Amino acid sequence: QKTRGHGQAPVNIALSKYWGKRDKALNLPINGSVSISLPGLGTETTLSITENDRDIIRLNGTTLEPEATFAKRLSQFLNWFRADQTTAFSVDTSNSVPTAAGLASSASGYAALVLALNDLFDWQLPKESLSLLARFGSGSASRSLFDGFAVWHKGHQNDGMDSFAEPLATLWPELTIGLVKVDTREKPVGSTVGMQQTVDTCDLYKAWPEQAERELKTIVDAIQKKDFTLVGKTAEHNALSMHATMIATWPPIVYWQPESVAAMRMVWALREQGIEVYFTMDAGPNLKLLLQEKDQTAVKKAFGERDIQIDFIQPFE
């Protein structure tokens, strides 16, 4: 056996969202989702077995207190992989610093960790199986095993063996992602808690599972046809619908800041001018834009004039 395992994985942005679990222990989603990975932004993890009596977890070069939320969640995940009670791991994990933050690092984090475990224990498992394992750490991590587009199937089985992600073969070099930085502070309600409160208290949520599955299919078909307009408008509508369920939750969950709404209005104004740009948003105030490479200069200029920071990423470069 190797003494050290290594893994690296990108962050991903959902074009149709995962929101709601049908099984909290197994992290099984109520609906499927589709995402795009962002190369160059993500997590790198090294892992080994230590003689220490408990896990040692380093995040971005700093050793965490075992009681820290991040460390506790990670150790709990590692419980699935200990030979016995006495096995302890030493984990060294770093996120590549996103200039425009607000990107889920739990997704790339658990995907990189599972790749490191696969390397350490020499499992030689296919990516789809590793996706299933990453799902236990964080649902969205199931999609971070792949470059490009990935579809996470909700699955039907109670044991979750059919709930994992698979890549889509489509390459789309013109597709560009814009990261609009509104606020990089930690979100007030994490997605795990947020989606549970939504499932428990939001009447509007009853319409979500069917809409989400329908929009997932629309987006996958549109990706395969490279129908940018259909991908963009379906993704934007899907994100706004998810946020509508968050707002209609009790207590209400509102991730938007005034600047988020200002940025949305910018996107809509650009579309009025014939520049085709769409947005999506996750459990935070930042926007992620979908555009085509030819419109990058116009979009940069429009946001620049309002002093809003934006970074561009070409997922297929």
Ligand code: DP6
């Ligand atoms: C809004 O994957 O972070 O970003 O499974 O509880 O770890 P857990 O939740 P998480 O939720 C992501 C929610 C989202 C939408 C998405 O990425 O699909």
